Amino acid sequence: GSEASGEKVYIIGTDTTFAPFEFQNDEGDFVGIDLDLLDAIAEDQGFEYDLRSLGFNAAVTALEAGQVDGVIAGMSINEERLLKYDFSDAYYTSSVGVAVKADSGYSSLADLAGTQVVAKTGTVGASFAESIKDEYGFEVKYVEDSSTMYQDALTGNSSAVFEDYPVIQYEITRGMELKVITQSEEGGEYGFATLKDKQPELVEMFNKGLQNLRDSGEYDEIIARYLGE
Ligand code: GLN
Numbered sequence: 694g695s696e697a698s699g700e701k702v703y704i705i706g707t708d709t710t711f712a713p714f715e716f717q718n719d720e721g722d723f724v725g726i727d728l729d730l731l732d733a734i735a736e737d738q739g740f741e742y743d744l745r746s747l748g749f750n751a752a753v754t755a756l757e758a759g760q761v762d763g764v765i766a767g768m769s770i771n772e773e774r775l776l777k778y779d780f781s782d783a784y785y786t787s788s789v790g791v792a793v794k795a796d797s798g799y800s801s802l803a804d805l806a807g808t809q810v811v812a813k814t815g816t817v818g819a820s821f822a823e824s825i826k827d828e829y830g831f832e833v834k835y836v837e838d839s840s841t842m843y844q845d846a847l848t849g850n851s852s853a854v855f856e857d858y859p860v861i862q863y864e865i866t867r868g869m870e871l872k873v874i875t876q877s878e879e880g881g882e883y884g885f886a887t888l889k890d891k892q893p894e895l896v897e898m899f900n901k902g903l904q905n906l907r908d909s910g911e912y913d914e915i916i917a918r919y920l921g922e
Contacts, residue, residue, distance in 0.1 A: 703742040703895060705731060706752030706761035710840045713863045713919035714767040714785075714883075715746070727765045729915045730784060731885075734902030740895075748837050750815035753886075762892055763899075767857060769817045769881040779889050781899040783882035784912075789821045790858035792871040794846055799853065800874055806830040808852035811845045813838065818855035821877050843869060863920075 707715045707727060715725040723746055735742050747755060753768075755761045756778070769787065770780045791810075793799040802825065809832045812819035822833045834851055836842050839860065845851040847870065854861070858876050865871055885899045906912040 700741055703740060703762040703892075704745060704760070705742050706745045706747045706755050706764045706766070708749045708752065708766040709746050709838050711749070711767050711857075711860055714860070715765075726785070726915055726919050727767060727883075729918065730903070730906070730912070731765050733906055733911055733915065734899055737902040737905050738898040740898055749813060750837060753815055756886065756888055759888070759891075763885055763887045763895055765885045767860070767883050768886050769857075770884040771817065771881050774886070777889055778886040779891075779893070779896050780884035780886050781896050782903060783884050784903055785859075785883040787881065787883060788858045789818045789855060789877045790861045790873045791853050791855055791875045791877075792846070792861045792865075792873045793853045794849065795870040795872045797849075797852070802829045802875060805852050808832075809834050809850075810853040810855060811836060811842050811851035812855040813842055816855075816857075817881065818857065822855040843871070846871060 710716050713725055714727040715723060718724045723744065728744070731742065745755070745761060749766050752761065752764045752766050756764050767787065770783060791802065799805060806829055810822055811834045812822045814835045814837055819833065819835065826833055831852070834845070836845065839856060842854050842856065843864065846854045854871070858873065861871060861873060885896070887896055903912070
């Protein structure tokens with residue numbers, strides 16, 4: 694972090710395209726559930742922050758290098774990550790979905806045998822793909838952002854994408870020609886992450902602010918802003 698007029702400014706890393714959690718709207722502004730929550734929590738708790746739209750893996754790498762103080766990027770809380778990071782209370786429940794081009798002939802994991810699938814580096818979607826690739830006989834290709842991942846499936850270069858279910862579902866609702874063939878429970882719950890034991894005050898403020906937003910109804914308003922009532 695850095696100091697501006699004696700006041701700490703937390704540097705927060707996020708993903709690039711991960712709608713409805715973070716994405717650029719038509720005006721080029723970064724919006725989404727994560728960013729609106731962060732903004733409302735910072736206002737409620739009276740802290741300053743500077744947002745860096747880095748990509749998921751880059752944000753986590755920056756956190757480990759001490760270049761950012763926290764990450765909010767639809768980041769799933771799991772046992773492996775709890776060894777390295779402190780997470781806030783969970784703010785959204787997710788899972789991993791496997792999606793194929795809507796007009797492709799693929800309808801189950803078994804149909805992916807002998808093909809290449811695509812996943813985003815460092816994500817739970819990628820770990821899920823790795824964990825079942827031998828059983829189903831597919832290869833996993835890695836990309837750094839979700840837009841590239843979707844294009845790879847839409848052009849037929851990869852047979853399937855492994856991505857968080859609410860994110861794929863959001864794109865499908867907005868016309869992306871993909872269909873979900875299966876879901877895992879692997880996605881877990883999303884939390885705001887800091888490096889273990891490095892920013893206890895930031896995690897505490899996040900949790901207090903999140904609880905205040907839940908109590909005031911603003912949490913529900915933010916969700917409804919992107920997903921409807
Ligand atoms: N929820 C997934 C994870 O934590 C994906 C996050 C993302 O791609 N922004 O790995």
